[in-house]
Every structure is written in structure tokens, then in C-alpha cells.
Amino acid sequence: EDQVTQSPEALRLQEGESSSLNCSYTVSGLRGLFWYRQDPGKGPEFLFTLYSAGEEKEKERLKATLTKKESFLHITAPKPEDSATYLCAVLGSNYQLIWGAGTKLIIKP
Amino acid sequence: NAGVTQTPKFRVLKTGQSMTLLCAQDMNHEYMYWYRQDPGMGLRLIHYSVGEGTTAKGEVPDGYNVSRLKKQNFLLGLESAAPSQTSVYFCASSYSRAEVHSNQPQHFGDGTRLSIL
Known part of the structure; x- marks a missing residue:
């Protein structure tokens, strides 16, 4: 069965803590x-x-990477405005999007 | 640009009542989707449409009906609301279903928060 799991459920960081x-x-x-x-x-x-x-994509302080089993969203020197819930979704051979439950990211100033 | 607009933003219903959630997009997208989002779970697809006049069932279609009479509008109906349908409902649209080919992601509205008492 297709499955997507995101971790951690929540993450609290200090501003600038990657x-x-x-x-x-x-x-x-x-x-x-x-x-x-x-x-x-x-x-x-x-x-x-x-x-x-092996593919990587970057946007401002965010960088996404992909392996055959997982993807990472790296956040470098985050700012309070990066606080949000980040969702991951996977598209399989049946063209159905499977969504993860998300990681709530809190950046404290 | 408005993008995807959902109405209403909030609604409280009693068990057994009916209502229709409205979704409108101004991007000329062929594909439209209705999702529900519940705490601790990923978005779950209720129904979707690949074009005007066509609809299809998603992962959790029971208790819901949809219609797409015009390309820009996608309606979600609850005929007899149940407490289990308390959720946040999101409408989305995309250029194509096979996003890998077009590299066009789904665009979401801001949701309708629905409570069934």
C-alpha cells in the first residue's frame, strides 16, 4: 500500500538554527x-x-533532496517567517497523490 | 489574480442538514479536486474532475456528491451531514492530472471550515 510518513510531527528551532x-x-x-x-x-x-x-531543488533558505526511499527538506538559517506546516505528497504510478500529515515548524526569534 | 476561491469560509450545520460548498478558479485549469484535511492526517481526496461535465471518486467519496457544470466551478455537496464530516475542506485545481509531465502543481483555495453538530 502506498504510504507517506513525515517526521517529526513538530519542530521548534531558534532563528538561525538549521x-x-x-x-x-x-x-x-x-x-x-x-x-x-x-x-x-x-x-x-x-x-x-x-x-x-539524486535530484535537488533550492528556494531561498529551503533545499529539497530525494532518495529512493525518502526526501529531506533542509532549512538553512531559518527566520520566524519560515514558520509553517510543511507537507509532502507523492505521486505514484496510479496518478493518485498520497499526502503526508505534515511537519509543523516553529522558528523562535 | 484570485486563483482558487472557496465559499463559505466557515459553516456550522446540524446533523442531517444539507449544504453545498462552492469552488471557483480563474486559471483555466482542466483539473479540479476536493480534499478534506483532518488533524494528524494527510489531505484525503474526496472527488475530482478532469474537465467540464466529468467527475470521479477519490479516496473518501461516501456521503459527498460533486458537480462540474462549468469549467471554472466545482461544487461539493453534503446531502445529509454527519458529525464525521466535520473537517476543513480544500478545493484545488491544476493544469493537468499528470503533474509530472506538465510540472504544473495543484493550486489550493483557503478552505472551508465545516462543523457538524
Whole structure:
């Protein structure tokens, strides 16, 4: 069964303290892995798409990487405005998106 | 640009009541989706549409119906609301279903928070 697990559920960091969020997946025929950001009371906002193991994408302080079993969202020197819930979703061979439950990131000034 | 607009933003219903959630997109997207988001769980697909006049069931379709009479609108109906349908409902749209080919992600509205008493 296709499955996506995100860890940790919540992460509290001090401003400037770098860390990584994890998205582990089990899917037949990976067609893409997506990272979204969701602010409180808002809908998810697209960040990255990764297609194959070894691929990396960057945007400001965020960098997403992909292996055959998991993806990491690295956040470098985060700022309070990076606080949000980060969602991971995987597209398998049946073209159904499977979503993780998300990691709530809190950056304290 | 408005993007994806959902109405209403909040609603409280009594068990057994019916209602329709409205979703409108102005990006000329073919594909539209309805999700529900519950605490501790990932987004779950209720129904989706690959174009005007067509709909299909997602992962959790029971208790919901949908219609797509116009390309820009996708309606989600609850015929007889139940407490288990208390959730936040998100509408999304995308250029194509196979996002890998088009590299066009799903665009989301800001949700409808629905409570069933």
C-alpha cells in the first residue's frame, strides 16, 4: 500500500538554527514528490517537485533532496517567517497523490 | 489574480442538514479536486474532475456528491451531514492530472471550515 510518513510531527528551532524535515515514502512507480507549505488558516502553497533520486531543488533558505526511499527538506538559517506546516505528497504510478500529515515548524526569534 | 476561491469560509450545520460548498478558479485549469484535511492526517481526496461535465471518486467519496457544470466551478455537496464530516475542506485545481509531465502543481483555495453538530 502506498504510504507517506513525515517526521517529526513538530519542530521548534531558534532563528538561525538549521535543520531538516523528513518525508519517507512507499509507492510503486514514483512519478514525483512534492513539497508544499501551509500557513495557518490557508491552503497549501507549492514549493518543489522532485522526480528522481539524486535530484535537488533550492528556494531561498529551503533545499529539497530525494532518495529512493525518502526526501529531506533542509532549512538553512531559518527566520520566524519560515514558520509553517510543511507537507509532502507523492505521486505514484496510479496518478493518485498520497499526502503526508505534515511537519509543523516553529522558528523562535 | 484570485486563483482558487472557496465559499463559505466557515459553516456550522446540524446533523442531517444539507449544504453545498462552492469552488471557483480563474486559471483555466482542466483539473479540479476536493480534499478534506483532518488533524494528524494527510489531505484525503474526496472527488475530482478532469474537465467540464466529468467527475470521479477519490479516496473518501461516501456521503459527498460533486458537480462540474462549468469549467471554472466545482461544487461539493453534503446531502445529509454527519458529525464525521466535520473537517476543513480544500478545493484545488491544476493544469493537468499528470503533474509530472506538465510540472504544473495543484493550486489550493483557503478552505472551508465545516462543523457538524
